[in-house]
Amino acid sequence: MSFRLPTSQEKSAYVHNQFERIARRYDLTNDAISMGMHRAWKRAAVDALCCRGQGSYLDVCCGTGDLALRMAGRLGEGGRVTGLDFSRRMLEIARRRAQEASRRGQYRCAVDWVEGDAQALPFADSTFDGAIISFGLRNLTDLPGGIKEMARVVKPGGRVINLDVGHPTNPLFAPVFALYFRHVVPLVGELLQQDRLAYTYLPESASAFPPPEEVAEMFRQAGLTQVSHRNLAVGSVALHVGTKPS
Ligand SMILES: C[S@@+](CC[C@H](N)C(=O)[O-])C[C@H]1O[C@@H](n2cnc3c(N)ncnc32)[C@H](O)[C@@H]1O
Numbered sequence: 001m002s003f004r005l006p007t008s009q010e011k012s013a014y015v016h017n018q019f020e021r022i023a024r025r026y027d028l029t030n031d032a033i034s035m036g037m038h039r040a041w042k043r044a045a046v047d048a049l050c051c052r053g054q055g056s057y058l059d060v061c062c063g064t065g066d067l068a069l070r071m072a073g074r075l076g077e078g079g080r081v082t083g084l085d086f087s088r089r090m091l092e093i094a095r096r097r098a099q100e101a102s103r104r105g106q107y108r109c110a111v112d113w114v115e116g117d118a119q120a121l122p123f124a125d126s127t128f129d130g131a132i133i134s135f136g137l138r139n140l141t142d143l144p145g146g147i148k149e150m151a152r153v154v155k156p157g158g159r160v161i162n163l164d165v166g167h168p169t170n171p172l173f174a175p176v177f178a179l180y181f182r183h184v185v186p187l188v189g190e191l192l193q194q195d196r197l198a199y200t201y202l203p204e205s206a207s208a209f210p211p212p213e214e215v216a217e218m219f220r221q222a223g224l225t226q227v228s229h230r231n232l233a234v235g236s237v238a239l240h241v242g243t244k245p246s
Pocket residue numbers: 012015016019060061062063064065066067084085086087090116117118119133134135136139140141
């Protein structure tokens with residue numbers, strides 16, 4: 001099957017339609033594709049955000065709320081987590097998961113879900129103590145614009161975190177990863193979601209995503225300082241951290 005990535009004019013509607021289609025079994029497929037490892041990567045990303053106490057934190061492109069709920073579990077009663085996504089179906093699942101987690105006493109802070117665009121965040125400047133985006137940046141039409149938006153809504157001194165695919169360079173691992181991502185992942189998507197196309201977009205969009213050094217430069221261009229990044233899973237995932245200057 002020949003595959004063409006959407007043009008920048010098509011991208012937003014294309015991505016939106018795709019997540020509406022795969023929302024129901026998104027979590028299951030995520031577990032299968034990453035062999036459960038996405039949990040450890042997300043834990044590392046939330047650790048890097050250093051959320052605590054009564055702070056207010058934003059999860060951009062929150063999907064089914066994985067990161068938002070992890071963040072909520074680390075906050076006290078006066079804290080607040082906001083999850084934002086443009087897919088209503090992903091948000092419906094996030095809401096349901098939040099209700100279950102709250103019933104089980106897994107968090108005590110306030111949690112809000114907002115339907116909106118990551119490239120035009122519906123929040124005032126300097127609203128949050130920190131913001132995070134996980135496997136979302138790659139899907140935006142304007143990557144630097146998305147990072148600038150996160151930097152805008154974070155208070156001075158707050159952190160901006162990005163967790164997304166990397167570009168493995170290890171000569172032994174890189175070809176294995178490429179084979180897995182290009183051939184096995186679409187197959188898993190077809191089996192679990194009956195949607196091979198969405199899981200063909202995943203490796204294609206990953207190879208089009210800039211390498212970690214370029215993403216770090218975008219962080220600096222957005223005015224963030226103390227920018228650092230580290231590789232996880234032999235470079236198949238990269239974690240970026242930046243701080244809004246005080
Ligand atoms: C790969 S999922 C990641 C979900 C979650 N952060 C995680 O790590 O499991 C990407 C999410 O980004 C959302 N998304 C993509 N582009 C967006 C945009 N422009 N504004 C808001 N959400 C967007 C999609 O709807 C989807 O839920």
